[in-house]
Amino acid sequence: MLIETAAYASRWRDVAPSAKALFAVAGIVASWLAQSPAALAALIAMLMLTALLAARVPLRSYIAIALPPLGFLLLSCLTMLFGPDENGHWHWTTAMLPTIQHTALRSLAMLAALLGLVLTTPLPHLLALLRRLRTPELLLDLMVLCYRMLFVLRQAWDESITAQTARLGYRNWRQAWRSTGLLAGQMAVQVWQRAAALQTAADARVYQGTLRFLPAIYPQAQRQQVIAALAGCVMLAIAVGDRL
Incomplete structure (x- = not known):
């Protein structure tokens, strides 16, 4: 970012x-x-x-x-x-x-x-x-999706950190380690859900396998x-x- x-x-x-x-x-x-x-x-x-x-x-x-x-x-x-060396010793x-x-x-x-x-x-x-250079559309779409998922991951991480902090999840080292473990365990689920929401939004806009931007x-x-x-x-x- x-x-x-x-x-x-x-x-x-x-x-x-x-x-x-x-x-x-x-x-x-x-x-x-x-x-x-x-x-x-x-x-x-x-x-x-x-x-x-x-x-x-x-x-x-x-x-x-x-x-x-x-x-x-x-x-x-x-x-x-x-x-x-000559004897094989490093x-x-x-x-x-x-x-x-x-x-x-x-x-x-x-x-x-x-x-x-x-x-x-x-x-x-x-x-x-890259599109002007005839790069395969599949590769370009994968780049866009990976790029978007970075922001999704960052947003989910920041929101989770804010919620845990509001609940005093980082008031000491022991609690901080516990909160970090819980956060790591929940991130995969949250990102998966948000990725599914992105796919639903793309399907609702009649996504046909190619992402276009204003030139x-x-x-x-x-x-x-x-x-x-x-x-x-x-x-x-x-x-x-x-x-x-």
Whole structure:
């Protein structure tokens, strides 16, 4: 939900999704082609500054959203520091440090490219772009349903927490643990009931397997795509020049 909140508050909310996707794809390709740490660091800085300064994504939100994948990346890099010797015994080794450095920087660059796209583009705009790219309708509907169920789950959780708090369900640690257990046991039932209500509402509106949204209009789409292509060419030039 923090991602969607940042996307709707972004300065680039009304920029054509095709332009933002083009810039992100160029960043991913450039990150894959770049070899040296300096080139990868330059790409990371360019992608992050674009999101933070140009799109005006709040730094706190950017960090909060990036922390989970960064934690996974850190754990992956730490596991690469352990390796077997000639006797098959595992121990701490620094032989993989160059590989770890390259992998970490490349992953950070690709993460920055993806964050720049999702933190500036609301999901309905992304769905419209994917539909234009001939993405299967079943996949798009599954994305919408999963997206909607996140809000249903959050609403059910907040309402249950409010009700338990009003009944002094969290007045001490013992009661808090008991209330949390009861809440976890009831969440599946509540979400199931609300999902059934959503299905009933969709059937009442003659749902035929395809969810439609009002199309957004982008008067400056061509201009924005040209700017995105030029910026992407700069990143690709950095990566290709570094590779050569």
